[in-house]
Amino acid sequence: MSGEPWTIESIRDALGAPALAQQFISEINKAPAHELLHVFARWERVAKDTLTAVERGREVAAAEARGEEPPGQWIDVTDRVLSEAARIRSQGAA
Secondary structure, three states: OOOOOOOHHHHHHHHOOHHHHHHHHHHHHHOOHHHHHHHHHHHHHHHHHHHHHHHHHHHHHHHHHOOOOOOOOOOOOHHHHHHHHHHHHHOOOO
């Protein structure tokens, strides 16, 4: 968002996913007056984080489309994920 103050509408739009936007609208509509600012601030943070993640994803996709390494520092956690998946499977999880 470009320096404009956040509104209920701009937060809803920034959330993107209809289910998430509906959850926000539901929470803001049901919040008691003394909790409105807290609910709004929490969802404003979610909206900002969502926009940041979308922009980051676009940067990574653009770099990959150009045949470049994605920008930023990346930590390869493949071995840890595979190890964790094996551990879970060994416990009988699907």
